[in-house]
Amino acid sequence: MRRAALIAALAAAALGAWLAPSxxxxxxxxxxxxxxxxxxxxxxxxxxxxxxxAAYQFELLASNGATIxxxxxxxxxxxxxxxxxxxxxxxxxxxxxxxxxxxxxxxTGAARVARLHMxxxxxxxxxxxxxxxxxxxxxxxxxxxxxxTVREGTSR
Amino acid sequence: xxxxxxxxxxxxxxxxxxxxxxIALGVLAIVLSALPGCGGSMNDVSSQPTARYESAGAAEYPxxxxxxxSIDADSGARFRRxxxxxxxxxxxxxxxxxxxxxQSSVALDQNLRSISGAMPSRDEELWVIARAPRSSMxxxxxxxxxxxxxxxxxxxxxxxxxxxxxxANIAGHIASVRVVQQYHNPFSEKIEAVYVFPxxxxxxxxxxxxxxxxRRIRGVIREREEAEQIYEEARGAGHVxxxxxxxxxxxFTQKVAxxxxxxxxxxxxxxxxxxxxxxxxxxxxxxxxVGPRFNPxxxxxxxxxxxxxxxxxxxxxTTHLAPGDRxxxxxxxxxxxxxxxxxxxxxxxxxDVRVERESSDDALVTLRGSDTIPNRDFVLRYRVAxxxxxxxxxxxxxxxxxxxxxxxxxxxxxxxxxxxPMEVVFVLDCSGSMEGAPIAQAKAAAEAGLxxxxxxxxxxxxxxxxxxxxFSNGPVAATEENIQRAIRYARGLHSEGGTMMTNGVKAAxxxxxxxxxxxxxxxxxxxxxxNEAEVLGLMHDRIGRTxxxxxxxxxxxxxxxxxxxxxxxRGAVAxxxxxxxxxxxxxxxxxRVTRPVMxxxxxxxxxxxxxxxxxxxxxxxxxxxxxxxxxRIEGDWPADVRVRGKLGDRQVEIPIALEPWRGxxxxxxxxxxxxxxxxxxxxxxxxxxxxDLERVITRIALANGLMSAFTAYVAVDATxxxxxxxxxxxxVPTPTPAGMRYENTVxxxx
Numbered sequence: 001m002r003r004a005a006l007i008a009a010l011a012a013a014a015l016g017a018w019l020a021p022s023x024x025x026x027x028x029x030x031x032x033x034x035x036x037x038x039x040x041x042x043x044x045x046x047x048x049x050x051x052x053x054a055a056y057q058f059e060l061l062a063s064n065g066a067t068i069x070x071x072x073x074x075x076x077x078x079x080x081x082x083x084x085x086x087x088x089x090x091x092x093x094x095x096x097x098x099x100x101x102x103x104x105x106x107x108t109g110a111a112r113v114a115r116l117h118m119x120x121x122x123x124x125x126x127x128x129x130x131x132x133x134x135x136x137x138x139x140x141x142x143x144x145x146x147x148x149t150v151r152e153g154t155s156r
Numbered sequence: 157x158x159x160x161x162x163x164x165x166x167x168x169x170x171x172x173x174x175x176x177x178x179i180a181l182g183v184l185a186i187v188l189s190a191l192p193g194c195g196g197s198m199n200d201v202s203s204q205p206t207a208r209y210e211s212a213g214a215a216e217y218p219x220x221x222x223x224x225x226s227i228d229a230d231s232g233a234r235f236r237r238x239x240x241x242x243x244x245x246x247x248x249x250x251x252x253x254x255x256x257x258x259q260s261s262v263a264l265d266q267n268l269r270s271i272s273g274a275m276p277s278r279d280e281e282l283w284v285i286a287r288a289p290r291s292s293m294x295x296x297x298x299x300x301x302x303x304x305x306x307x308x309x310x311x312x313x314x315x316x317x318x319x320x321x322x323x324a325n326i327a328g329h330i331a332s333v334r335v336v337q338q339y340h341n342p343f344s345e346k347i348e349a350v351y352v353f354p355x356x357x358x359x360x361x362x363x364x365x366x367x368x369x370x371r372r373i374r375g376v377i378r379e380r381e382e383a384e385q386i387y388e389e390a391r392g393a394g395h396v397x398x399x400x401x402x403x404x405x406x407x408f409t410q411k412v413a414x415x416x417x418x419x420x421x422x423x424x425x426x427x428x429x430x431x432x433x434x435x436x437x438x439x440x441x442x443x444x445x446v447g448p449r450f451n452p453x454x455x456x457x458x459x460x461x462x463x464x465x466x467x468x469x470x471x472x473x474t475t476h477l478a479p480g481d482r483x484x485x486x487x488x489x490x491x492x493x494x495x496x497x498x499x500x501x502x503x504x505x506x507x508d509v510r511v512e513r514e515s516s517d518d519a520l521v522t523l524r525g526s527d528t529i530p531n532r533d534f535v536l537r538y539r540v541a542x543x544x545x546x547x548x549x550x551x552x553x554x555x556x557x558x559x560x561x562x563x564x565x566x567x568x569x570x571x572x573x574x575x576x577p578m579e580v581v582f583v584l585d586c587s588g589s590m591e592g593a594p595i596a597q598a599k600a601a602a603e604a605g606l607x608x609x610x611x612x613x614x615x616x617x618x619x620x621x622x623x624x625x626x627f628s629n630g631p632v633a634a635t636e637e638n639i640q641r642a643i644r645y646a647r648g649l650h651s652e653g654g655t656m657m658t659n660g661v662k663a664a665x666x667x668x669x670x671x672x673x674x675x676x677x678x679x680x681x682x683x684x685x686x687n688e689a690e691v692l693g694l695m696h697d698r699i700g701r702t703x704x705x706x707x708x709x710x711x712x713x714x715x716x717x718x719x720x721x722x723x724x725x726r727g728a729v730a731x732x733x734x735x736x737x738x739x740x741x742x743x744x745x746x747x748r749v750t751r752p753v754m755x756x757x758x759x760x761x762x763x764x765x766x767x768x769x770x771x772x773x774x775x776x777x778x779x780x781x782x783x784x785x786x787x788r789i790e791g792d793w794p795a796d797v798r799v800r801g802k803l804g805d806r807q808v809e810i811p812i813a814l815e816p817w818r819g820x821x822x823x824x825x826x827x828x829x830x831x832x833x834x835x836x837x838x839x840x841x842x843x844x845x846x847x848d849l850e851r852v853i854t855r856i857a858l859a860n861g862l863m864s865a866f867t868a869y870v871a872v873d874a875t876x877x878x879x880x881x882x883x884x885x886x887x888v889p890t891p892t893p894a895g896m897r898y899e900n901t902v903x904x905x906x
Binding site for chain 1: 362365366370371372373374375376377386389390393395858859860861870871872873874875876877
């Protein structure tokens with residue numbers, strides 16, 4: 001039985017090699033598009049506890065094949081507008097994003113203030129370092145207890 | 157094997173099963189190695205399905221009676237409603253590929269319902285945009301399978317661009333402009349929209365936002381190749397994405413990928429630029445259409461022109477609607493004018509507008525609904541009641557960096573000495589694009605110029621199209637007899653053929669005189685060429701002592717070329733629209749430009765020429781014109797800034813008060829100055845190529861978030877992958893510029 005299985009495997013390999021296109025005509029082995037390049041999102045969440053967030057600025061450094069390809073606003077109406085970024089910083093491989101609360105109430109607690117659209121290349125997981133530079137209330141007083149986290153998302 | 161030798165039933169069965177499995181594996185290997193795409197390999201266009209004609213399903217299509225006009229598999233076909241229903245026998249008698257398509261008529265029905273919400277009525281038309289079975293497109297441009305269908309109301313051609321809105325704010329000498337392009341997919345399959353459009357050639361484009369529903373995604377500025385790669389990858393992966401690239405300083409391409417049927421995508425572009433000034437009039441221009449360009453056969457970066465419906469090809473091209481075709485794309489436009497001084501007259505010579513005076517120094521100008529077809533430049537002019545003898549200064553300071561811009565107007569201190577004798581060469585563009593009103597304008601202007609000459613002057617007339625020819629063998633004296641002969645000659649000129657402007661430039665810049673006269677060359681042209689760099693380089697090489705004055709003729713001249721020719725030729729530019737009086741424009745022009753007020757201008761800071769001042773080579777200052785200096789200040793604001801130049805034989809200096817604590821300020825200044833720097837570098841590189849030009853411009857553009865020839869904006873929506881293949885690329889066609897003959901230009905370019 002074991003020999004029969006071995007013969008079957010060898011026969012299958014021979015048959016496949018014989019009937020499939022020759023190696024010279026075969027296209028080069030391709031990594032699937034999903035593995036080579038993919039696009040995914042990175043949500044930026046700022047938690048200000050009981051304070052109300054009227055302005056923010058954060059800095060993100062993306063590495064391991066991740067590139068920023070779009071900057072979108074957050075979930076709250078105050079931060080729905082696409083935030084601005086510092087073009088000079090972008091040229092150096094990092095992005096500095098900032099926004100003032102627009103229409104609507106400034107956010108409290110944890111809220112997604114921005115969504116970054118990323119191009120990710122390669123099979124290695126991208127690496128993100130995000131630093132909150134400014135979190136302030138309407139009177140410009142800093143919110144010292146504010147924290148920032150990022151959440152990766154995939155395309156649906 | 158022991159069991160096999162023994163011939164036992166179980167052994168033979170085992171082997172049989174193993175072989176069957178092997179065969180199955182082999183078949184699977186074959187299938188996997190030749191996995192088909194859309195009817196075949198993605199690069200094998202010939203195996204793609206042929207055009208489908210949905211009307212073969214008429215019997216299954218109650219109320220939808222269609223008959224074809226001429227079916228051309230290589231272009232779109234239009235179908236009108238027929239009173240009699242198409243019988244199945246009629247359907248069967250059609251070409252096999254058409255009848256074959258009837259299988260999908262039920263799916264078509266559903267698609268149409270999804271687009272229109274109801275069955276087509278008798279007043280509607282169906283457009284089939286069929287992809288050619290064999291295409292000249294590159295492999296990566298191969299569209300999705302099948303055809304696209306669109307419903308339209310009677311009289312309009314479905315295109316992916318519905319509307320463009322323009323909002324401008326003019327504060328002092330700087331305009332900030334927001335342009336929103338509303339794309340829409342009127343077809344039954346996904347598309348990529350491709351739109352080639354103009355902006356002012358000094359526009360500093362520094363914002364780009366893609367809007368999908370309520371969501372706004374701000375694009376990022378990247379090096380051009382990187383941005384293009386990102387866009388192509390996103391498009392291939394099914395993401396909605398947009399890409400903005402620059403083809404010329406005044407021509408841009410917008411691409412929007414994966415627009416699903418019935419969906420809308422908006423692209424929001426913002427830019428700053430400075431206004432033009434001419435004899436007391438400030439002028440703001442918004443160009444609306446790129447005219448069809450002529451490209452000599454050796455052009456390595458042509459701007460092609462195509463008829464709407466022509467198969468797509470690689471490269472940049474404008475696509476034009478045939479006469480009588482309306483696309484439904486319209487424009488809304490509003491301009492707020494706040495010059496910082498009392499507004500005198502304000503007018504828009506090109507369009508029908510409404511002017512509302514908010515106060516003495518504030519006005520709102522709005523395009524009326526009756527005049528929204530984007531087929532000519534919008535030109536707004538206004539006067540201000542201010543002292544234009546003093547320089548106008550704008551400053552800006554940010555994070556310790558400082559910028560300034562100073563605009564210098566000549567005081568009424570013209571040289572009182574009589575002008576020297578001149579040699580004037582009139583160069584008329586007689587190419588096909590000038591036929592009709594444009595060449596009539598040009599001839600009238602030339603005639604007015606001839607009448608201004610004195611007997612001590614000499615002149616020549618050169619006409620060019622495919623070739624150049626002259627009125628006389630050389631310059632002739634401006635006697636009354638010669639003037640009359642020349643006028644008859646000019647009146648007899650007609651337009652036809654291509655636009656080999658290089659031939660006109662070569663002929664015009666042949667200087668046989670010994671320098672006894674001031675030499676002027678006056679170009680009258682619409683500038684519809686694709687080899688601007690070649691023409692400008694040629695001018696620089698042969699300019700000598702000649703001064704060049706360029707007249708941009710028509711409703712949408714190539715202002716980038718006109719401005720650069722004048723600058724290269726140390727002259728001035730003027731524009732002759734279809735609404736202007738050519739004689740008046742030439743008379744005014746002649747009065748001013750034959751007497752430069754100041755020459756050899758340079759900017760001094762604390763007594764020394766300023767390093768990095770823009771422009772690096774200042775033009776001469778003519779009466780009624782303006783010269784603008786700009787730059788970045790190193791260190792503190794200088795106390796002593798002045799412009800030095802020559803007035804006749806005398807050297808004069810004009811002080812400029814940089815007083816940021818009380819003068820005008822503008823946050824747009826960094827972008828405007830960076831844009832001037834890029835333009836300056838580009839112009840100098842035409843005549844003095846530098847190996848690091850791309851690197852230097854890229855660095856400036858990226859640092860300021862600016863569009864340039866080497867940078868581009870890209871935006872990708874990574875949240876969602878749209879279904880199916882990325883679809884067909886559809887060019888957004890535009891009307892030909894008003895006053896231009898389609899048959900002599902777009903149609904001739906085929």
